[in-house]
Amino acid sequence: MRAPEFWGRGGGIWPLLLRPAAAAYARATARRVSQPGWKAPVPVICCGGATAGGAGKTTLALEAGRRLAERGLSPHFLLRGYGGSLKGPVRVDPAEHDSNKVGDEALLLAALAPTWVSADRAEGARHAVQAGAGVIIMDDGLQNPTLEKSLALLTIDGSYGFGNGHVIPAGPLREPVALVAARCQAAVLVGEDETGALATLPPELPVLRASLVPGPEMEELRGGSVFAFCGIGNPRKFFNTLRTGGAVLAGSEAFADHYPFDASDLRRLLAEADKLSAIPVTTRKDWVRIPVDFRSQVKVVSVSLQWEDEAAFDALLRGCGATAPAAI
Structure with a gap:
């Protein structure tokens, strides 16, 4: 999918014409996310976004997975597998699966830690726990209520922000910013805030800043x-x-x-x-x-994240229960 140009900061007449459809989409999302989800016996970290399309979610998930693995935990990744044909739950095997089966993000995550593709996130999480997951890291899923999150991170692309600020199909938002931010414990801004996105967040929401650096x-x-x-x-x-x-x-x-x-x-x-x-x-x-x-x-x-305050990110991981055993 290529996003329509009017989803950017301008918009013209289209957001106005599509406002009724956007309102219906937002109501449907609000009803969906209000449903209770399964509480896994291990911490669940969700690296999600407010907009359709890339915001750095996979990069953030990889960063969390790397840090937790280094501390002696057993992180497992969980995602829908956008672009792939398999609905799962299935554990990704790069020797058997290609992007046509599990999507491209799943292959990147599987290179670091066990990765599960599952349209039903709760069922995928159950499989991960049975396979020994010490912590589950969701790549996307803030708008998926089937699995309760221990730590929800709102990932923001600083160069794009929230686009024109309207909900699909009038804009790129999956739901109004205030609603998704209310379910998150922190926001992660990747790059400079070129669009003023931070001004639309609740003032009490902690914001962590990071930049992309090449490998x-x-x-x-x-x-x-x-x-x-x-x-x-x-x-x-x-x-x-x-x-x-x-x-x-x-x-x-x-x-x-x-x-x-x-x-x-x-x-x-x-x-x-x-x-x-x-x-x-x-x-x-x-x-x-x-x-x-x-x-x-x-x-x-390749790219990775360079943190303005590395300790703040580590504190978030510890705060959700994602800590290494005492002997480590």
């Missing part, structure tokens, strides 16, 4: 000419990451989020990179959707 792959690209392509929620974030990392962006192409690349796409993209005498690069999330025969020809640049 070690950036070293070999620094100072070089690259041709970047990606199909993520906010392609501009990836392109800016390459620039700030020191690469020279000779060209770029953005695709719809979760775009299913095929062989003809890759042949065209590689030809464009060759014409520009540039190295073809993409995100880790896109790379897992590239046909296997082309993966060796495309460089990957």
